[in-house]
Amino acid sequence: MNDQAKETKNLAELFSRMHNRIKVESLSNHRKDVGTITPSQLKAIKFLSRHNNNLLTGIAEGLGISNAAVTKMTDRLEKKGLVERISCAGDRRATALKVTKLGEELIAKTEQAEMHQWNSVLSKMSADDKKALVRGLEAFIKAGLADIKDFNEVCLKCGVEHSDNCPLNSSAD
Template identity: 30%
Template structure:
């Protein structure tokens, strides 16, 4: 078996894709630690935040926005419903569809989770200067904007997200 070159560690840590993925993992671990008192996970809080900002969404829309497959989203929604944080309601515009909305309990938990999530992100970025944080925010925003534009172009969509 061939041994990897000595500088493979350096190559890995200079790879943007690896670093973005690793940073996302670390961010989720921090979120999990900060949110333990609310008994929710980083994945669950993302769903709650999505509903907090825009209530009454279809699970497929939440799934697409968060990049989670449909089956995993259904299981996550089941857990959130069991905790009484969300409820499924009939879509008045489409009888075949179900909308997801926060319950009063879900609203309260999400309100308490917002500062906890911000504290986790502050912990994640405390090693950066203010200028470095601004530069990182600018670069990541540029990547996301470019990718969203490309997705819209490739899918030929004309909706409000595009």
């Protein structure tokens, strides 16, 4: 590995750790409401909130986890009052999930807390550095997507609000 690749890898790892720290901190502020919730559980709730087909098998596929893992996670989220199971008409074996009002409130609060944390970091950067960061991240993502045949491997499944500016849209052209 050359020096530039090592430096890039290390910077990417630091960026990832900072991102995870922001996620964990945004969740820790809401322990009094729902107890401890993991970033994976929040990701699952956000996924549920943004998709109409919430069968357990579809959720497992969308999150890239096993059916057993989504069942276990569902049990935990249901106990916290963040999701509820719904029987599917026409197929008694199929179970769908719905985010509860408490779950939607948690999503809104954590997203607001995350944005506050991101804004706090970005406010310490110059306008030119912010633009350079965006350009660099976009270029990195587009370069990484060049060799990917199936964008579903990396798609966020609208884990964030879908945007026409999504690099997946421009790379698909």
